[in-house]
Amino acid sequence: MTLVTDVRLRRVLDSRGNPTVEADVRTESGGFGRAKAPSGASTGEYEAIELPVGEAIANARELAIPRLVGEVYAGNQRDIDAALRGADGTDDFSQIGANSAVAISMAAAKAAADVLGAPLFQHLGGTFRGDTFPTPLGNVVGGGEHAADATHIQEFLAAPVGAPSVEEAVFANAAVHAAVGDVLDERGLACGKGDEGAWAPSIEDEQAFDIVSEATEIVEDDVGFEIGIGLDIAGAELYDAEEGVYRYGETVRETDEQLAYIAELVDEHDLVYVEDPIDEDDFEGYAELTARVGTETLVCGDDLFVTNVDRLERGIEMGAANSILIKPNQIGTLSDTVDAVERARRNGYDPVISHRSGETEDTTIAHLAVATDAPFIKTGAVGGERTAKLNELIRIEHNA
Ligand SMILES: C=C(OP(=O)(O)O)C(=O)O
Ligand SMILES: [Mg+2]
Structure with a gap:
């Protein structure tokens, strides 16, 4: 089962030495996924909002994690992402931060792939992917x-x-x-x-x-x-x-x-x-x-x-x-x-x-x-x- 049982967030380093969000997602049958948010310097004006890491983590803990744990299945990416959008309530993730959102979203996908015992690309793209490369x-x-x-x-x-x-x-x-x-x-x-x-x-x-x-x-x-x-x-x-x-x-x-x-x-x-x-x-x-x-x-x-x-x-x-x-x-x-x-x-x-x-x-x-x-x-x-x-x-x- 890919029911989400635990989501943990922490501050880790990025390549510039700045803090960024790392998310761990665990599922009922022992699936585990971990992902980190990247960060732009020449950011576009219309991008989703990256919040200061402390704020992003605190807000996601308060607003998003209760909508995920025991509520949604990591294998259903659209439900995971709808829960993140619902928790945030804005168009640009300015409540929980796009940095918390993307880390959780990607970690959930990895947890679902882990349950399947499949590589992430196969969980996301299906069994016929993996023969052509960018x-x-x-x-x-x-x-x-x-x-x-x-x-x-x-x-x-x-x-x-x-x-x-x-x-x-x-x-x-x-x-x-x-x-x-x-x-x-x-x-x-x-x-x-x-x-x-x-x-x-x-x-x-x-x-x-x-x-x-x-x-x-x-x-x-x-x-x-x-x-x-x-x-x-x-x-x-x-x-x-x-x-x-x-x-x-x-x-x-x-x-x-x-x-x-x-x-x-x-x-x-x-x-x-x-x-x-x-x-x-x-x-x-x-x-x-x-x-x-x-x-x-x-x-x-x-x-x-x-x-x-x-x-x-x-x-x-x-x-x-x-x-x-x-x-x-x-x-x-x-x-x-x-x-x-x-x-x-x-x-x-x-x-x-x-x-x-x-x-x-x-x-x-x-x-x-x-x-x-x-x-x-x-x-x-x-x-x-x-x-x-x-x-x-x-x-x-x-x-x-
Ligand atoms: C990767 C890029 O830089 P940044 O992450 O700073 O937006 C880019 O502009 O394509
Ligand atoms: Mg560019």
């Missing part, structure tokens, strides 16, 4: 909100689209990361890393393109399959709403110049993926850019959609983007997350399952990507909290 997008150079005094573009991503297996893709991304380090060294630009483990050199974006291209070519020659380049511009962070312009340090671009700049980058660098190219409120701009480059590349909405079906629906109606970033903690429950993936899929939008810049050793998103047959996962290239997910993908591929 291409990992690996962050190799970055700045923006993830590193001080580095590139304006938040993430330069290696995209090993030609890899024959997830294992080879994961190692190719790590090799690109290492090659970028070597090229930086050779050019006298040795530097530290940002929040997601990407190199964070104090250089202009143009130079970063040059370095990442050189590194991907070196690794392509070595591995013998295609490695493309993707970007997360994090446009909302560059947008100056008062002036209505995009600021890259001294360089200022009007919206039409920003759209032209992105289209130019897509052509020049054969970009396979462009996330958040413009501000999160500019659905029209997204539609214009998608009409321009949408057959050549994925135009992905992160802060634009925030894993929210209503915002995605608006995008679908307008032709804004052709891909959606999927972050469970942006919306607060696994049910809402899977609804966003399925709505995207039915409308020809590619879902990209994603980590946050603040992460833990939790591996739920690796299983979610396999369970939903997502074509891409974005979860870094190196660093323990990133390799936790990448290594889990390799284990799933090996039926380990």
